[in-house]
Amino acid sequence: MIPHEWRETLPRMSSSPNALCFGHEFPTSGVPCLVQIGLQGLTVVFTSDGQEQQEDIPFTALSISVGGLDHDHLVLKWPSKQGERLLYLKDAELIRTFRRVAPPSVHIPFEQAASVARLARWRRMGAWGVAFGILLTGVAGLWWGSDLLVALAVERIPVEWERKLGEAAYRELLARQDLVKEGPAVSAIQEMTRRLVEQIPHNPYKFEVTVVKSDVVNAFALPGGYIVVFTGLMQNAACAEEVAGVLGHEIHHVLQRHGLERIVKRLGLVVAASILVGDQRGFAGLMKQFSVEFVGLTFDREQETRADIAGLHLLYDAKIDPFGMIRFFERLSANDEGRMEWLSTHPMSRGRAERLTAELAAMPQLTPVPFTFDWAAVRESLGAPPSAEP
Amino acid sequence: MRSEILYPGAFPLVKIELSAGEQIKAESGAMVGASPTIDVESKMEGGFLGALSRKLLTGEKFFFQTLRASRGPGEVLLAPTVPGEIVILELDGVTEYMVQKDGFLAGADSVRIESKMQSFARGLIGGEGFFILKIGGKGPLIINSFGAIHRIDLKPDQEYIVDNSHMVAWSATTSYTIERASSGWVASFTSGEGFVCRFRGPGVVYIQSRNPGGFGAWIRQFIPVSE
Numbered sequence: 001m002i003p004h005e006w007r008e009t010l011p012r013m014s015s016s017p018n019a020l021c022f023g024h025e026f027p028t029s030g031v032p033c034l035v036q037i038g039l040q041g042l043t044v045v046f047t048s049d050g051q052e053q054q055e056d057i058p059f060t061a062l063s064i065s066v067g068g069l070d071h072d073h074l075v076l077k078w079p080s081k082q083g084e085r086l087l088y089l090k091d092a093e094l095i096r097t098f099r100r101v102a103p104p105s106v107h108i109p110f111e112q113a114a115s116v117a118r119l120a121r122w123r124r125m126g127a128w129g130v131a132f133g134i135l136l137t138g139v140a141g142l143w144w145g146s147d148l149l150v151a152l153a154v155e156r157i158p159v160e161w162e163r164k165l166g167e168a169a170y171r172e173l174l175a176r177q178d179l180v181k182e183g184p185a186v187s188a189i190q191e192m193t194r195r196l197v198e199q200i201p202h203n204p205y206k207f208e209v210t211v212v213k214s215d216v217v218n219a220f221a222l223p224g225g226y227i228v229v230f231t232g233l234m235q236n237a238a239c240a241e242e243v244a245g246v247l248g249h250e251i252h253h254v255l256q257r258h259g260l261e262r263i264v265k266r267l268g269l270v271v272a273a274s275i276l277v278g279d280q281r282g283f284a285g286l287m288k289q290f291s292v293e294f295v296g297l298t299f300d301r302e303q304e305t306r307a308d309i310a311g312l313h314l315l316y317d318a319k320i321d322p323f324g325m326i327r328f329f330e331r332l333s334a335n336d337e338g339r340m341e342w343l344s345t346h347p348m349s350r351g352r353a354e355r356l357t358a359e360l361a362a363m364p365q366l367t368p369v370p371f372t373f374d375w376a377a378v379r380e381s382l383g384a385p386p387s388a389e390p
Numbered sequence: 391m392r393s394e395i396l397y398p399g400a401f402p403l404v405k406i407e408l409s410a411g412e413q414i415k416a417e418s419g420a421m422v423g424a425s426p427t428i429d430v431e432s433k434m435e436g437g438f439l440g441a442l443s444r445k446l447l448t449g450e451k452f453f454f455q456t457l458r459a460s461r462g463p464g465e466v467l468l469a470p471t472v473p474g475e476i477v478i479l480e481l482d483g484v485t486e487y488m489v490q491k492d493g494f495l496a497g498a499d500s501v502r503i504e505s506k507m508q509s510f511a512r513g514l515i516g517g518e519g520f521f522i523l524k525i526g527g528k529g530p531l532i533i534n535s536f537g538a539i540h541r542i543d544l545k546p547d548q549e550y551i552v553d554n555s556h557m558v559a560w561s562a563t564t565s566y567t568i569e570r571a572s573s574g575w576v577a578s579f580t581s582g583e584g585f586v587c588r589f590r591g592p593g594v595v596y597i598q599s600r601n602p603g604g605f606g607a608w609i610r611q612f613i614p615v616s617e
């Protein structure tokens with residue numbers, strides 16, 4: 001039996017329950033009990049139906065760990081006659097007393113448990129620290145105009161996901177347009193797209209190009225590989241290579257994820273940060289609201305230049321005469337700006353065509369492989385004269 | 391404080407009888423009716439910063455209300471916003487519950503409510519926000535759910551997996567880790583069943599039989615979207 005002095009050595013700290021006891025025959029929510037700490041061990045007092053029941057446990061019988069959602073409970077385990085018992089202590093005073101009084105044999109497991117709890121707390125604080133750090137870096141990054149954060153965030157968006165977003169905007173847009181579903185124009189565009197896309201190594205996108213009946217001279221790309229070409233653009237192109245040039249350019253807006261970059265930049269820091277730390281659901285909600293805005297999406301000068309150069313290389317790899325692209329740019333820059341919508345989204349400067357000419361000059365001579373369709377027939381099918389005005 | 395659940399089921403009311411001078415805490419907006427002897431005070435539980443951060447980070451109401459029988463004994467009727475069950479837990483002074491922000495309806499004055507910043511990862515993907523309520527003290531605690539409340543009893547080290555949007559309250563002696571419900575991020579995001587919580591006993595977990603987010607999504611499909 002337990003010597004009586006045990007309980008006399010320390011003042012009774014409280015008389016109301018200060019711990020929860022779990023055991024086989026107890027309710028799963030635990031039984032409140034009063035724990036007192038003596039020099040040799042614990043006394044656990046249960047009160048049920050006004051009847052006091054007590055159990056004395058020597059320190060040597062205890063095994064120690066931490067538990068609870070926040071690792072803030074000291075968990076003491078011992079084998080009792082009724083099976084294994086667990087005691088969850090949270091009272092700070094009680095835990096301090098335990099630490100002070102417990103014999104050396106218990107010290108080591110206690111300190112180990114304490115360091116587990118500390119570590120868990122630190123990790124939690126650490127995660128918050130990192131999160132705030134990212135936010136601060138983000139603020140600083142955007143403040144100084146750095147695109148690094150945007151690039152990092154964009155990188156984290158899965159392609160499949162980008163495709164879903166692009167598709168939503170695409171369907172919404174096409175629903176309100178008059179589409180060219182078949183005929184020479186569609187098969188011509190398909191042939192050009194196939195030849196270009198074949199040259200892309202490790203292409204994660206399934207490109208889909210739709211021809212929309214409209215006089216505007218324009219084409220655009222949505223994230224995920226959705227490209228729209230207006231018949232106005234085709235009617236204004238003197239040869240298929242010119243249209244292929246625009247396609248190559250648009251394909252590179254997709255491959256380089258310019259749309260996402262733009263959107264992330266526009267939506268700003270919070271979204272970028274939330275993608276970085278892995279919360280893409282929030283982004284999904286925002287993207288849904290913004291999906292319509294894709295359509296009015298314009299790219300910045302740097303993105304345009306990158307798409308131009310990469311598009312030129314793609315044409316080259318596909319053995320499509322790159323002069324078509326350059327000529328088209330030149331013609332656009334010389335032309336009446338009012339009718340040329342491609343100009344509003346693609347500020348045309350002489351420098352742009354010149355940069356491409358220089359780039360092309362550095363590449364080895366190419367023997368182009370012509371397309372199988374007749375461009376004049378394509379133009380005629382769209383109601384344009386067989387040859388464009390020079 | 392004597393409380394009774396009227397019309398148990400989907401649309402219950404709680405009737406709480408207060409003796410003169412007695413007061414309770416209630417979620418603001420929960421009061422449906424009261425005797426003229428009852429006064430309503432709004433109080434910021436957890437101090438101004440606590441209330442502010444709760445408001446900012448959980449979108450929760452800024453105040454809890456204190457309902458006090460200042461002018462003699464009386465009764466109050468309380469109801470949650472959403473259809474669902476109400477459960478009264480008797481706090482014993484030792485047991486603490488973590489309650490997700492919408493789960494609290496009312497409690498005795500001696501019930502202690504803290505809003506607690508939880509771990510970053512849990513806050514981000516756990517579905518119950520960055521703050522949860524930690525409720526201890528002594529006396530009745532009244533929680534509510536969306537749908538029915540189901541109680542899961544966990545023995546020491548026993549585990550159970552719960553969809554995060556169904557969690558209502560759980561005892562502080564349980565611990566949980568967050569896991570992805572399905573393989574692949576895309577699948578989780580698009581299927582709408584983001585994450586699950588793996589609970590580990592000992593303790594009790596209360597879950598709700600309906601998912602508020604899921605219900606919202608279901609409703610939204612019937613709301614015409616303006617062009």
Ligand SMILES: [Zn+2]
Pocket residue numbers: 249250253299304307345346
């Ligand atoms: Zn462009």
